[in-house]
Amino acid sequence: xxxxxxxxxxxxxxxxxxxxxxxxxxxxxxxxxxxxxxxxxxxxxxxxxxxxxxxxxxxxxxxxxxxxxxxxxxxxxxxxxxxxxxxxxxxxxxxxxxxxxxxxxxxxxxxxxx
Numbered sequence: 001x002x003x004x005x006x007x008x009x010x011x012x013x014x015x016x017x018x019x020x021x022x023x024x025x026x027x028x029x030x031x032x033x034x035x036x037x038x039x040x041x042x043x044x045x046x047x048x049x050x051x052x053x054x055x056x057x058x059x060x061x062x063x064x065x066x067x068x069x070x071x072x073x074x075x076x077x078x079x080x081x082x083x084x085x086x087x088x089x090x091x092x093x094x095x096x097x098x099x100x101x102x103x104x105x106x107x108x109x110x111x112x113x114x
Contacts, residue, residue, distance in 0.1 A: 024044050
């Protein structure tokens with residue numbers, strides 16, 4: 001990623017993060033997308049702790065969008081096991097389309113409410 005693109009994403013990320021934050025009742029579902037993988041964390045910003053997480057490590061055989069959907073479902077399963085049912089979605093400065101959108105839809109399909 002070029003410096004200009006990265007700086008733009010970070011600027012958007014901070015703008016979004018000023019408006020949302022996670023609590024114990026409604027943690028922040030943060031999505032990180034690299035070129036090969038996608039990661040999801042459920043974060044309580046009051047204490048600064050990660051409550052649950054999921055990633056696409058080990059799912060390299062399927063296409064990236066399908067990976068993202070499966071990670072969303074796995075994240076929802078992990079969150080529900082940790083007692084989380086509603087979340088605040090943090091797209092982390094990425095546009096809401098493609099893999100980020102698939103991940104969110106997978107989490108909704110898994111039973112999470114945004």
